[in-house]
Amino acid sequence: MTGKTKYLIVVVGPTAIGKTARAIDIAQHFSCEIISCDSRQFFKEMTIGTAVPSESELEAAKHHFIHNKSIFDNYTVGDFEKEAIAKLDELYQASDFAVMVGGSGLYVDAVLKGFDDFPEVDAKFRTALAAKFETEGIGYLQDELKRLDPDYYITVDLDNPQRMMRALEVTLGTGKPYSTYLLGKENKRRFTPIVIGLTAEREIMYERINRRVDIMMHEGLLEEAQRLYLNRELNALQTVGYRELFAYFDGETDLDFAVSEIKKNTRRFAKRQMTWFRKNENVNWFDFNDASNMIFSFINDKITQPK
Secondary structure, X not given: OOOOOOEEEXXXXXXXOOHHHHHHHHHHHOOOOEEEOOOOOXXXXXXXXXXXXXXXXXXXXXXEOOOOEOOOOOOOHHHHHHHHHHHHHHHOOOOOEEEEEOOOHHHHHHHHOOOOOOOOOOHHHHHHXXXXXXXXXXXXXXXXXXXXXHHHHOOOOOOOHHHHHHHHHHHHHHOOOHHHHHOOOOOOOOOEEEEEEEEOOHHHHHXXXXXXXXXXXXXXXXXXXXXXXXXXXXXXXXXXXXXXXXHHHOOOOOHHHHHHHHHHHHHHHHHHXXXXXXXXXXEEEEEOOOOHHHHHHHHHHHHHOOO
16 A cells, blocks of 8 residues: 555444445445445345345445355454455555445454454353253343343344354353453554444334335245255354244244244344444444435545544
């Protein structure tokens, strides 16, 4: 990179708020490319249920980290941090700007701040947690995580036992909350972040989520989940939109109930996303209906401010 200041414009907010469209507007205005940090959109086998950008959206601005992995790959947030920073170094050779977009707060922080190295922990902790999960269910993991690491509790998918067990084994094995390793130190970055948050009244946000789920079902989410059903134990598939339909395939619910559960669990997820991002005082909030020109002007003002 040259000595000139580089900028990473980050677009965050809850699911279904319109982040993709706004990120494309920004990328086109500043003639740059987009890095996706939506941890569900990495996987090429998942399209409808993860709201991957459409072909026209992908053509409107070049995206990176969309469908770049398989559900069979072991891909961690640490892996993403390294690959994303390398990609940014490459993008900054051609432009002073890049856009990063996504609702996965942990992945956003990985790029903006970096992580401490995770210590090795004795395998006995995972073995014990797995046994507890088998006998007491997912509620045990949720309660323990809320008690031992409330900061990570508000962002993790509370229906993903693998991720919760990973956090708990580190917490129990080291005596320090898992989240302290995620945010324990800030690595020096060679760019200046400008973080844009999109929000809406809760009723509007929930209506948008409900409508998106209906559209997904119309576009073939049921069939997509059916194709993935045999691999339902994979960590990548322990996520909203698929898990509820797997329960339907197992005969545990009817389809209408499964769809209502997708809507409810997505609304819960959006609430946790907002809790995570609201804690970050560096997020500059805009209503989802605000004109893109307002955001362009805000970014330009930030760029021209004396350093």
